[in-house]
Amino acid sequence: MGGSFFNRILVPSSSADPCSRACRVALLICCCLSVLVESSLGSKTRHFKWEVEYMYWSPDCVEGVVLGINGQFPGPTIRARAGDIVNVELKNKLTTEGVVIHWHGIRQQGTPWADGTASISQCVINPGETFVYRFKVERAGTYFYHGHYGMQRSAGLYGSLIVDVAKGEKEPFHYDGExxxxxxxxxxxxxxxxxxxxxxxxxxxxxxxxxxxxxxxxxxxxxxxxxxxxxxxxxxxxxxxxxxxxxxxxxxxxxxxxxxxxxxxxxxxxxxxxxxxxxxxxxxxxxxxxxxxxxxxxxxxxxxxxxxxxxxxxxxxxxxxxxxxxxxxxxxxxxxxxxxxxxxxxxxxxxxxxxxxxxxxxxxxxxxxxxxxVLALMGNPNPPPTTHHRRIILLNTQNYIDGYTKWAINNISLVLPATPYLGSIKYNLNNAFDHKTPPANFPSNYDVMKQAQNPNSTYGSGVYMLSFNTTVDIILQNANALAVNTSEIHPWHLHGHDFWVLGYGEGKFSNENDEKSFNLKNPPYRNTAVVFPFGWTALRFVANNPGVWAFHCHIEPHLHMGMGVVFAEGVRRLGKIPNEVLTCGLTGKMFLNNKND
Amino acid sequence: MGGSFFNRILVPSSSADPCSRACRVALLICCCLSVLVESSLGSKTRHFKWEVEYMYWSPDCVEGVVLGINGQFPGPTIRARAGDIVNVELKNKLTTEGVVIHWHGIRQQGTPWADGTASISQCVINPGETFVYRFKVERAGTYFYHGHYGMQRSAGLYGSLIVDVAKGEKEPFHYDGExxxxxxxxxxxxxxxxxxxxxxxxxxxxxxxxxxxxxxxxxxxxxxxxxxxxxxxxxxxxxxxxxxxxxxxxxxxxxxxxxxxxxxxxxxxxxxxxxxxxxxxxxxxxxxxxxxxxxxxxxxxxxxxxxxxxxxxxxxxxxxxxxxxxxxxxxxxxxxxxxxxxxxxxxxxxxxxxxxxxxxxxxxxxxxxxxxxVLALMGNPNPPPTTHHRRIILLNTQNYIDGYTKWAINNISLVLPATPYLGSIKYNLNNAFDHKTPPANFPSNYDVMKQAQNPNSTYGSGVYMLSFNTTVDIILQNANALAVNTSEIHPWHLHGHDFWVLGYGEGKFSNENDEKSFNLKNPPYRNTAVVFPFGWTALRFVANNPGVWAFHCHIEPHLHMGMGVVFAEGVRRLGKIPNEVLTCGLTGKMFLNNKND
Structure with missing residues (x-):
């Protein structure tokens, strides 16, 4: 070959001491951005100082505009150990757009306001303002982070978040590099x-x-x-x-x-x-x-x-x-x-x-x-063996609403409110969102194999209120979209929890028959599961994480078109929610009117 | 001709009863958007309900994206009579961007929070939120409104605002149509x-x-x-x-x-x-x-x-x-x-x-x-004949700051803070902006005819604090930009006031000689004045409108590059500033901390 045609090298990190090696590399890259503070217990607080802004970039050799962090695209990799605290001081350097960052796969136990979902867990960070995300990474694994406002993820606002096992712990497999x-x-x-x-x-x-x-x-x-x-x-x-x-x-x-x-x-x-x-x-x-x-x-x-x-x-x-x-x-x-x-x-x-x-x-x-x-390794937490406490069946359809093309769940296309649910639920603000509970099922005569006919589809912002600590079964039911013989893949992602994937099936889910096929022995435990065309996927999770959590198709345009629902559980159990996540909408007005605090 | 090549007709309105005719037309167009409420004094409150959103549009026969209001581009025309109250309920329907609207030429006496300038008079209206602009149009004339956040004006966020003379009043000229x-x-x-x-x-x-x-x-x-x-x-x-x-x-x-x-x-x-x-x-x-x-x-x-x-x-x-x-x-x-x-x-x-x-x-x-x-009609308010109380000379230069190309005024390139000045000045928030007063002059040896050499240019957010009711003279001094033999036109616009344009001159303004040429007899009274290349323009105004007011080059990219200053006067005289304009930045935090209200 004349010139070398690819010579950018990705150097593996060694697993002998995965963090010491990997973190040294990470530190070399963002030396002044990441500061480690070791606690007496061995866990560390890892400090990052980030600025989000648009940049000219050529991700595919064609110049375009990306949403970058500290001049990098993708954003800097966060590397931590299980048990560490991650502390990201995020400054919005955009001119007119708000921003938030979601830490995908991190369950935010005790810190639901750090989940980084606009309209759900926090008010967006306005231009010129800084917000500190601070949360614990309790469990080793491969995660990432990304924008969760408008379609800012599609604009390139994402990066890796890798959590190594705690000091002294070992992975259940050996490897030499990563x-x-x-x-x-x-x-x-x-x-x-x-x-x-x-x-x-x-x-x-x-x-x-x-x-x-x-x-x-x-x-x-x-x-x-x-x-x-x-x-x-x-x-x-x-x-x-x-x-x-x-x-x-x-x-x-x-x-x-x-x-x-x-x-x-x-x-x-x-x-x-x-x-x-x-x-x-x-x-x-x-x-x-x-x-x-x-x-x-x-x-x-x-x-x-x-x-x-x-x-x-x-x-x-x-x-x-x-x-x-x-x-x-x-x-x-x-x-x-x-x-x-x-x-x-x-x-x-x-x-x-x-x-x-x-x-x-x-x-x-x-x-x-x-x-x-994809099945769980023995020793993983198993789903509660008892019968589920609540079953919610979510029919995924493509719909027209006033001539606009939307996705809807049980005929409701999600429109997020201006006030974050976390605050409006905590403070009983009745006008902040639709208080009618969204349906937990769809008409039994709905034919999932035929073109969608949903003349009564509406926009909605309702919430499924889950009793704290109950077990919830979700059946994601796919269907034919607007075009004939068309049904799409939808990978659904749950915030704040992992779920067990109890099974996948074809056609319309049947309570009587399909439940028998559920895998209760070694179902995979995860935060995202695919629903295949014309099929269903059954999930189970325990509503044990006080907060308000998005559950949605992870395809960005599908979510933008309304393909998601919102769960809330145990919000009253939360202590004080940091006021700074609630400075917008009706919670912002509430603080102004000084009725609370 | 084969087909007609232009047949879209603009119908004149008659001046015989300019408002009854014009307003009827306006009402026909936006029938359900504008509601008139007549007061006992003959003045009316004119209600508008607007939604701002991006739209596909072909302004020049090529499809692009514009910022429209209620599906229109340009936005709907506001038509009122002198003495009326204009009440615009503005809903931000953008997905991730804030929005504000400035009512260009309306002095906002008593309502400085309705001036619609992001970071100066108010926090931006966040997506999904509604803000009510309510202000008096005290004086007949030809005005317009436009976005004043980022470069949203350039995106098409503008429309006309026409104020007819009060009932029973007459214009000092006759016309048959408009x-x-x-x-x-x-x-x-x-x-x-x-x-x-x-x-x-x-x-x-x-x-x-x-x-x-x-x-x-x-x-x-x-x-x-x-x-x-x-x-x-x-x-x-x-x-x-x-x-x-x-x-x-x-x-x-x-x-x-x-x-x-x-x-x-x-x-x-x-x-x-x-x-x-x-x-x-x-x-x-x-x-x-x-x-x-x-x-x-x-x-x-x-x-x-x-x-x-x-x-x-x-x-x-x-x-x-x-x-x-x-x-x-x-x-x-x-x-x-x-x-x-x-x-x-x-x-x-x-x-x-x-x-x-x-x-x-x-x-x-x-x-x-x-x-x-362009000279004032006899009977217009005249400039105070006394000597000015304060003179501020503003040198307009193009500069490099850290390699970025900027415009600067007396070597300071304006960067607006996250907290609106109106709130941070009212509530003495010392960290909200630069508290050092920006310079009121430039070095006497600066050669305005030579290429800009300003190695010490900086970013700044300082404010010229004007003593209430004083007369202020402004000399806008143009200069050579970065390129040789280049000096550009800059039309400067003052918010909250009109100024008298006392004169225009060539080269560097000289206190001794040029002041003698000031027109104190019939200078035009207006809100925008041009500075010619390599020249100066002298303005005078009375700082009698409590509030914080932008004064800037009206060329949108120039303002974006820092070409503006901020004046504040009599802020302590203001009664209560509506809290909802201050829900962001440090004023927002202040409300949360419950230290005021």
Whole structure:
């Protein structure tokens, strides 16, 4: 090869002492941003000082605008140990937009106001203002953080959050090195225009992403594998310092590596492969899995996994790491980078064969097979064996409301109020949101296989009030969308809890029959679960975390179009909610009127 | 002609009973939005209910995104009588951006919190929230309103505000009909990107506007006069219902019409002509002028004028109404519409000759000649004849600060704080802004004719504290910008007051000599005054309006780059400031901490 075509190296961290190594790297990068304060108990407070602003950036070799943190895209990685306190002082440097950050997968026990959900857990941070997120990371695992206001996540406001096991603790598996890959999708149209199109009549869909990104890097107008294809795309040539140059995974032979994979995609469901290398899944959303090996793995928006792979292949070759779209007719080229046995092979040598071909986008059998292999490792907390205390069935439909295209749950399309629920529920502000409880089921004669006909769909801001400490079963029921023979993938994410995924099924959920199939032995425990087209997914969780929690489709445009619900539990048990999270809307007015405090 | 090429008609309102006619029309348009409540004194409260949101729109026949009000662009016209109360209930329907509206030219005596300036008079209205602007329009005149947060004015957030004389009062001139024309300029790049470019290193200038708009209508990819030019632009063909179809001024012969012209441009200084028709200027910024006749008139951003013209030309022809760029090398086609003698000539007949040619863009002699003709009508309030009580000299320079391109006043580039000054001054919040008084002069050896060399420029948020009821003289001193032999036009606008324009001069202002040339007899009384390249402009006003008031260059990117100062006077005299304008920043925190109220 003339010039090297990818030579940006991602250096693994060693697992022998995962934190000391990883944290040293993290500290080198953001030396003056992260300060460690060790407590007498061994847990630390990790201080970060962040500024959010728009920046010109070329995530896919085409210049656009991203929402960055401290001049970085994606934002800086947070690395901590289980039991640590994370303290992020977040300054909004945007000119006219508010901002919040959600810590995806962190349960915020005792700190529901730090969940970073606009209109739910806090008022947004206004331009020029600073807010301190302070919360405990109680459990080791692979997490991420992202904007949760408007579609700011789609604009690039995200980053990794990795929690290592507490000092003296061990993971239930061995590995020699680690890579973190945060996956996302990228559009050339600005997020402001995307939001407008989705809210317009006639509706304008955002379309498929222009590019898939790995750690914020992708290639739109060139390909790393152009020499193999008969396409017109040209071969990418990188010096290595380009914002879109791929990060190469640099390994040495006969070692075990842990790959932490997280998906912050706005829309795309993804499939990941490393050519010639088996992957063994060991963690999902911060919970250990019964290890299982695959050639390719699916990952939906909001999910995270740890996979182990062994560098047992011919070390004089390089190997493709490839990410492709699933569940939507792909219009986006696969994302590529390379596994490089760096002491034997040059990083500029292209792999000997073309990138792996992904499973067919609509091969749902393949996807379901994978998803059903995801099971908890023995010893994980088990679901309460008793009968559930409450069952809520949530029908997911696409709807027209006044001619606007929306998503609705049991015929209600979520519109978030100006006052955060956490405050309006705590202080009994009756006008802050719809006080009628949203329906917990849908008409029994609804045909989930036929085109949506929901003339009575409405907007709503109601809340499912959950009795504290009860067990709640959720059935997510998919259905045909507005177009004929169409039903989409929806990965649902629950804030403030993990849930057990009791099962997946086809067609309409049946109380009598389907409940029998629930896996109560080793269901995966996680915060995000996919609902397959025309199918249902059954979840169980314990409402034991005082606060108000979003539960929503993690596809950003779907949430923007109303695809979510809100749960509240034990809000009265909360001590004082920090006033500064409630300075807006009716709670703000309440403070002004001095009726409380 | 085949199809009619412009047939959208602007119907004049009659002056015989200007309000009854005009208001009936206004009411017809926004019937359910505007409600009149008559008081026992004859003055009325005029109620408006507005929602601000982004909309797809084609202001210049190219689709883009505008900030609209109630689905209209420009926003609805407010029409009231002197002495009325205007009550606008403004709902922010944006997803992530705050919003405010400034009522340009309305002095807000007794209601400084209704001035609609983010960070100065109020906290922004957050998404989903509603704020009520309520203020008195004490004086007849031609005004407008616009966004005053980030660059939301450039995004299209503006509209007309016309105040007729009180019942029983008469204007000092006669007219038979009226047209209102709000001028603006339009870019195809989104305002979010414009803001980012201006704040980036390296600096990215917004460039010249793609199109000039009259009442929000212009033509980018076609011309109304293509058949006269040898350009490649095609002839515009309109059905008439296009968003970019020009509004034709429909007149009948031998009448006098009042044309109210307002400029809300982001950047462009403009020149307006009506071919073959003399224009007589009679009002500027709500104050009557000594009438004078011109063939063409200049108008700078932030200014408004009323001109009279008589329909005394051949009624079997149509005539061009034309608007062109001044003071910057024009890269933007002139805006065109037509004067149509409608009972004798078809509106689709093109004028017999090409559109008028504007004065050369850099013919400043022509501009100064026009500007110096603008003098107050006898009987207008005169400036206090005594010596000024305080003189503040404001040097306008272009600067680099940490490599960022900025504008600065006496070496300080304005950065607005998160807490509105109105609250932080009233409640003595010392950390809310810079408490050092900004300089009232610049070094005497500064050479205004040479390239700016200001290595010590800084950001600042200081305030000029004015003693209540004192007379203040302001000298706006222009200078060479960063490029050699370059000095730009800056139209400065003062909130909360009108000022007398005492004079204009060349080069550096000299206390000894130039003061003698001040016009104390009939200086124009207005709220916006231009500073010519390499020149100075002298203003006088009385600091008799308790509040905090912006004084800034009305060129939107210049203000965004720091070209403004802040005055405060008599804040302690204010009674209670409505709490809801102070719910953000340190005043918000103060309310939370319950130390006041």
């Amino acid at each position: 890579f973190d890959i945060l996956l996302s999708d990228w559009w050339h149209e600005s997020v402001h225009e995307q939001e407008l199109g989705l809210s317009s009549k006639p509706f304008r869909w955002i379309g498929e992403p222009q590019t898939l990104l790995m750690n914020g890097r992708g290639q739109y107008n060139c390909s790393l594998a152009a020499h193999y294809s008969n396409s017109s795309s040209s071969q990418c040539m990188f010096r290595g310092n380009e914002q879109c140059a791929p990060q190469i995974l640099r390994v040495i032979p006969n070692k075990i590596y842990r790959l932490r994979v997280t998906s912050s995609t706005s829309l795309a469901s993804l499939n990941l492969q490393i050519s010639n290398h088996k992957m063994v899944l060991v963690e999902a959303d911060g919970n250990y899995l019964q290890p299982f090996a695959v050639d390719d793995m699916d990952i939906y928006s909001g999910e995270s996994y740890s996979v182990l792979f062994t560098t047992d292949q011919n070390p004089s070759n390089n190997y493709w790491v490839s990410v492709s779209v699933r569940g939507r007719k792909p219009n986006t080229t696969q994302a590529l980078t390379m596994l490089n046995y760096h002491n034997t092979t040059s990083a500029s040598k292209p792999p000997p064969s073309p990138p792996p071909v992904a499973p067919l986008w609509n091969n749902y059998t393949h996807s379901k097979l994978f998803t059903k292999k | 047209f209102d024309i709000l001028l603006s300029d339009w870019w195809h790049e989104s305002v979010h990107e414009q803001e980012l470019g201006l704040s980036s290193k390296p600096f990215r200038w917004i460039g010249e506007p793609q199109t000039l708009l009259m009442n929000g209508r212009g033509q980018y990819n076609c011309s109304l006069a293509a058949h006269y030019s040898n350009s490649s632009s095609s002839q515009c063909m309109f059905r008439g219902n296009e968003q970019c179809a020009p509004q034709i001024l429909r007149v009948i012969p031998n009448k006098i019409y009042r044309l109210r012209v307002t400029s809300s441009t982001s950047l462009a200084s403009l020149n307006l002509q009506i071919s073959n028709h003399k224009m007589v200027l009679v009002e500027a910024d709500g104050n009557y002028l000594q009438p004078f006749a011109v063939d063409d008139m200049d108008i700078y951003s932030g200014e408004s004028y009323s001109v009279l013209f008589t329909t005394d030309q051949n009624p079997s022809n149509n005539y061009w109404v034309s608007v062109s760029v001044r003071g910057r090398k024009p890269n933007t086609t002139q805006a065109l519409t037509m004067l149509n003698y409608h009972n004798t000539t078809s509106a689709s007949k093109p004028p017999p000759s090409p559109p008028p040619v504007a004065p050369l863009w850099n013919n400043y002699t022509h501009s100064k000649l026009f500007t110096k003709k």
